[in-house]
Amino acid sequence: MEWSRFEVEAIVADYLKMLALELSGQTFNKTAHRKALKEKLSQRSDGSIEFKHCNISAVMIELGFPYIRGYQPRGNYQSLLLEVATEQLKHQSSLDLAAQAAVLQPALLPDLLDFKSAFVEPPTRSLKVAEATASKVLSPVKRDYLAQEGRNQSLGLAGEEFVLQYEHWRLIAQGQKQLADKVEHVSKTQGDGLGYDILSFDPSGRERFIEVKTTSFGKDTPFFVTNRELRFSESAADQFHLTRVFEFRKSPKIFSLRGSIGLHCYLDPVTYRASFS
Secondary structure, X not given: OOOOHHHHHHHHHHHHHHHHHHHOOOOOOHHXXXXXXXXXXXXXXXXXXXXXXXXXXXXXXXXXXXXXXXXOOOOOOOHHHHHHHHHHHOOOHHHHHHHHHXXXXXXXXXXXXXXXXXXXXXXXXXXXXXXXXXXXXXXXXXXXXXXXXXXXXXHHHHXXXXXXXHHHHHHHHOOOHHHHOOOEOHHHHOOOOOOOOXXXXXXXXXXXXXXXXXXXXXXOOOOOOXXXXXXXXXXXXXXXXXXEEEOOOOOOEEEEEEOOHHHOOOOOOOOOOOOOO
């Protein structure tokens, strides 16, 4: 049974409150929120509510917001979700302030790094279906917080240093200390126009070109690539690795996408360069 407008408004409002608390670093109890929400809904099960939360996470990404940790985004959502979320976000000044602070906050490399548990499997590109359930309309969101985080130089540099140390650890663990000593942070030593950030190696000695993208948010958070990075991933596909660092401020983890970025991700043109010649 499709959710009514009243139900959607209730669950979106509750989700946005939890998101504001999470971004502010404040604790909250998801189970307690869900129990309180059930009293307002029309006999919805716990599983149905959890699934709707995941749908809202997908809506938040669509609107340029981070999503609540633990509610993995699920697409093909009810179009009413996007409509209601867009309307409610117009009046969420506290969420706006919390999101703004979260994406602009400086970052430092953690003192204690447990690389053994840092590497995880990457997300898989989902099969897109005809968009009958979600109306992709332009929404008047004040800021694209994910894009702002992508421009956070402090976070980006900390993520690159994390991957630099990970590559040293990886090669030493594979018995290749000589190669580990050659790993180079090329975006610092040679400039950031190469199309990748770190020069590393496979155990055989073959060069590995690593572009690093870092977020404080979840594994499924979108990231931004330049045209140079995209083209380089295509021209050096056999040696190119995009390494995604996520949940950086909590417990940094990484996954790696080898080859052309377009093989792993849907690429949406979000900006264009306009010129007269």
